[in-house]
Amino acid sequence: MGTSLTWEDLSLADLEPLSRLAASWASHTSAMLEAAERVTGDIVGDTLSADHFDSDTADECRAQLGRLADQFVDDLHDYASVRIGATIDELYQTLSAQQENLKDLIDEVVAGKFVIQGSAGSEYVELTQRLEDELNAEADPISAVADARTGARLLQSRLREIMERARTADEDAASVLGSLGSEAVDLPPFLGSGYSDAVEAYETALAEHEAAQREEMLGGGADPHAVAGWWASLSESEREALISDERDAIRNLDGIPSAVRHDANMDYLVEYVEANPHDEYAQSLLDRVRGNPATAHDDLMLLGLHAPHPDGPSYGAAPRTGDDWGVIVATGDPDRADNVGVYVPGTGSDTAWDVANFKDGTGTYITFAENIQAAADDASGGAENVTVMWLGADMPDTLPDAASSNYAQRGAALLDSFTTGVNATNGNGSDVNITQIGHSYGGTMTAYADAHGGRNAADGVVLVGAPGPGTDNPSAGAFNVGGDNVHVMQSPNDEIRFATATHGPAPLSEAFGGNEAEGGEGNHMSYFHSGSAGVDTLGEIMTDD
Incomplete structure (x- = not known):
């Protein structure tokens, strides 16, 4: 469904509430992440640890709390931080940028004695009657009017581009926020009759969800904010396994921390040089980034690398x-x-x-x-x-x-x-x-x-x-x-x-x-x-x- 956002709406909109919402949502998400860490650390790891409660029932309770906390953290990263928080912030950033561009354009329209007409999606800029009268009184009215109409068309092109970007941002945000929950994994089952079977079904569904999410993130087309949120939600052991198993995807993936990309790319480059000892480009790059005292900057980081052989990986590269x-x-x-x-x-x-x-x-x-x-x-x-x-x-x-x-x-x-x-x-x-x-x-x-x-x-x-x-x-x-x-x-x-x-x-x-x-x-x-x-x-x- 298309948006009916008009240029008047955008020019007059007070976007500060959207900015405050993004900031308060980010603060709330951060506080909830800290609370989840207290559940897994202070409560499960200390107060309810096996040192205080040692039985099969206690083990199951700890496991259940761990599942709930893990699911909560995953949802905070995937939904609260990325799908909600980043979407709201991106909408604010886009609309505020286009609003500024629009106000500059309106100033030019007024100064040039033009006027904006038309409805949403079909805006146009034309000469005011006052401007036409002034131009028709000049020595060469035909050329003067033609030049003015050229200027109006340029302003019109900019206006339509501004509004297209604003409407696209509005539609994209509505689509993301409107789809929340459609792919969410159910919460862990409640304790009680049939609990063991329900836990098994839950863990199977969770594994399928995580596998699909992993494939989406590593495919190279995911939004970098989504990638960053996904990476932050992983445990250290999960990250290490991914770096080992999917190095060539991770090393060039936007949204992955720079230090991780650097280490993965350096590992790849070292292997490439060993396999191609006569490749002077690769050897020179390795020397430069490693810190050869004669040629290098001590702090260089290799954030992306695509070797020129046809069968090599192409993640993140045209x-x-x-x-x-x-x-x-x-x-x-x-x-x-x-x-x-x-x-x-x-x-x-x-x-x-x-x-x-x-x-x-x-x-x-x-x-x-x-x-x-x-x-x-x-x-x-x-x-x-x-x-x-x-x-x-x-x-x-x-x-x-x-x-x-x-x-x-x-x-x-x-x-x-x-x-x-x-x-x-x-x-x-x-x-x-x-x-x-x-x-x-x-x-x-x-x-x-x-x-x-x-x-x-x-x-x-x-x-x-x-x-x-x-x-x-x-x-x-x-x-x-x-x-x-x-x-x-x-x-x-x-x-x-x-x-x-x-x-x-x-x-x-x-x-x-x-x-x-x-x-x-x-x-x-x-x-x-x-x-x-x-x-x-x-x-x-x-x-x-």
């Missing part, structure tokens, strides 16, 4: 071309950071470790990520900052390949999922400040990622030397992060200036309307060099300083 690698390396633990930058390199960045096709290799892009973090450290004055070099999707290998938007559109969902995963696993929760930094073709992919799924878990976007934002976000005001949080950096000597209109409007154009950021006067790769004007600016944007 189909790859040729000998391209999929690599995600962080300069520290994103789960512990106050500010996280997700840096997406461009064309040819996944083809070699050093240099290929006159392009820097993956090793250089890791260095660039370290430079961004260093600049963020200088700008923030004590905050914990981490930059992630993200090559989790296949990049075009050559400039002709980069003329296609296919790579950007395929990678957008993966980048969006990873960013959502950072938000889901970070200890600060929704308070973590995430900035997506897309360079060159990576900027185009970043723009498409912002439009994917109706909201962006990032707080800001920087398009660095990008050929364009693609077609999903025709202007900065259309971005889910809000126009005020869209930054554009382009040196006057960057060769990318000759590729304008390749992927939508030129990022520096007035029509796009992004915030122009200081990038210095170097070439296409100079933005990320240590001490450059570009990297210093990125550090300031990433830390919101």
Whole structure:
């Protein structure tokens, strides 16, 4: 059933009660989890332990309390935290972002002497009679009216995109909340006649539910918040078994804690190097992340790895071309950071470790990520900052390949999922400040990622030397992060200036309307060099300083 949310409804809505509900629900869920831990620890493990009550009946009572507590904890994670809490919070975040975008657009409509007409789903922007009268009085009224109507169509396109995202979020939340209980496992049976048979049936149903949930989580399409909630609900022994049995799914799965992904990916990389001793890329990556004193940053974490052999696992990675690698390396633990930058390199960045096709290799892009973090450290004055070099999707290998938007559109969902995963696993929760930094073709992919799924878990976007934002976000005001949080950096000597209109409007154009950021006067790769004007600016944007 579609929503009837109108632009007037969204512009006037008081969303603060929704925000308070999300916060109070999270607090309530946390308190209930602590209560469940007291049941299993203080009560079952101490007060009602075998030291105080030792009999078959006591054993069964303890087992029953354990089942109830375990079921309660599972429901808190799966339903209370994810399906209710995360859904409410995501709805608030999406609606508030689109409300801000809508208010900015309304200001432009009023300033331009336009008017919004139409009903929900068929809104349109047209010229007011006053504006038409003024334009018809000009020297060239035909051209003046045509230009104004072009402006109205652009505003109309943005309006419809904003409302589509808001309505989709509203419908998705209603669907999730409306389906609660449809897949829930019944509570453990009551003590009494037929109890043994009932317990056996309950445990069989529970095992089937857990197996189905495990398959859903490991399949690669689950929401990262759901994955994080599921992982948190598992016991330590269950997690260890999963890491052992499903390592290749766990290591690239968004919503899994970064430390777990790092350890699993390092195990995989060590095995890969042993099996492929002449693969210089793999050996160089292993040396770099392990901490080779000559080449490494002490705190590097390997959060994603896809080797370029055709029969390898592809969890969390788009189909790859040729000998391209999929690599995600962080300069520290994103789960512990106050500010996280997700840096997406461009064309040819996944083809070699050093240099290929006159392009820097993956090793250089890791260095660039370290430079961004260093600049963020200088700008923030004590905050914990981490930059992630993200090559989790296949990049075009050559400039002709980069003329296609296919790579950007395929990678957008993966980048969006990873960013959502950072938000889901970070200890600060929704308070973590995430900035997506897309360079060159990576900027185009970043723009498409912002439009994917109706909201962006990032707080800001920087398009660095990008050929364009693609077609999903025709202007900065259309971005889910809000126009005020869209930054554009382009040196006057960057060769990318000759590729304008390749992927939508030129990022520096007035029509796009992004915030122009200081990038210095170097070439296409100079933005990320240590001490450059570009990297210093990125550090300031990433830390919101």
